[in-house]
Amino acid sequence: MMAWMIPHFRIERLDEVDSTNSYARALAEAGAPDGTVVVAERQTAGRGRLGREWHSSGDFGLWFSLLLRPEFEPQFAGMLGIAAGVAVVQSMRSLVGARAVLKWPNDVLIDGRKVCGILSEGRTVGQKLEWAVIGVGINVTAPEGGFPPELENVATSLAQHCAADIGAPAPDKEALLDSVLSQFGARYAMLSSGNVRAVRDEAEELMRSFLNRRVTIRGQSGTMEVRTLDLSEDGALLVELDGGEVAKITAADVSIGTRACARGELDA
Ligand code: BTN
Numbered sequence: 590m591m592a593w594m595i596p597h598f599r600i601e602r603l604d605e606v607d608s609t610n611s612y613a614r615a616l617a618e619a620g621a622p623d624g625t626v627v628v629a630e631r632q633t634a635g636r637g638r639l640g641r642e643w644h645s646s647g648d649f650g651l652w653f654s655l656l657l658r659p660e661f662e663p664q665f666a667g668m669l670g671i672a673a674g675v676a677v678v679q680s681m682r683s684l685v686g687a688r689a690v691l692k693w694p695n696d697v698l699i700d701g702r703k704v705c706g707i708l709s710e711g712r713t714v715g716q717k718l719e720w721a722v723i724g725v726g727i728n729v730t731a732p733e734g735g736f737p738p739e740l741e742n743v744a745t746s747l748a749q750h751c752a753a754d755i756g757a758p759a760p761d762k763e764a765l766l767d768s769v770l771s772q773f774g775a776r777y778a779m780l781s782s783g784n785v786r787a788v789r790d791e792a793e794e795l796m797r798s799f800l801n802r803r804v805t806i807r808g809q810s811g812t813m814e815v816r817t818l819d820l821s822e823d824g825a826l827l828v829e830l831d832g833g834e835v836a837k838i839t840a841a842d843v844s845i846g847t848r849a850c851a852r853g854e855l856d857a
Pocket of ligand 1: 637696
């Protein structure tokens with residue numbers, strides 16, 4: 590078997606862009622290589638999942654997108670966003686001891702509030718994943734004037750955690766980016782060498798507080814109350830329906846009580 594190396598990332602830095610994901614998608618279509626990273630200080634039209642806006646018009650966060658050209662089967666594409674979530678959680682834990690956890694598929698929460706969101710997009714042609722763009726948005730500090738009212742109770746920043754728990758400022762964005770890229774690179778190498786299980790197991794461990802819970806799932810076929818079980822081999826969420834039947838969720842809105850939503854999907 591070919592030995593997979595941790596990729597070398599080539600970073601393109603922008604002061605302002607509409608969305609690093611849109612920019613990276615254009616680079617992908619123009620043939621840019623695996624490992625291209627686009628980082629922007631500000632986004633004028635940052636995108637979240639489900640067509641939502643991602644609040645990133647200032648330099649209070651780390652906004653970047655990774656362009657990847659994975660060699661593995663498209664079936665495992667969903668693991669890329671999960672690997673990015675794992676990389677963010679492990680970085681926050683190791684850099685500042687944050688109590689960061691993962692919520693399926695790849696939201697990062699501290700004390701129940703969202704500190705990072707991930708938007709995965711891609712193009713599959715036949716049986717090949719042509720490219721994937723994994724966009725990562727981390728609230729490093731709170732925006733000037735605070736989060737807008739609709740996010741006030743669901744969002745947090747790494748700085749808020751650092752101030753409250755370790756009495757120190759948040760790590761600088763460069764250190765955070767370095768760490769997330771190196772943590773992600775290690776998991777990407779695992780996925781590329783066929784060791785999907787190790788990444789899945791690690792993600793499941795970081796999602797433990799979200800598993801075995803009653804949640805509400807909103808999908809195309811309506812809303813369901815289910816109990817979360819665990820992750821499938823390809824990163825889908827396994828849930829138990831009321832009749833005891835087990836279902837596999839690949840793309841849905843999931844909410845625990847009134848907390849923030851998540852959706853797992855790789856959509857072009
Ligand atoms: C979510 O809804 O939770 C996903 C948010 C993803 C935001 C990041 S910021 C960098 C990249 N560029 C975008 O336009 N979105 C992603």
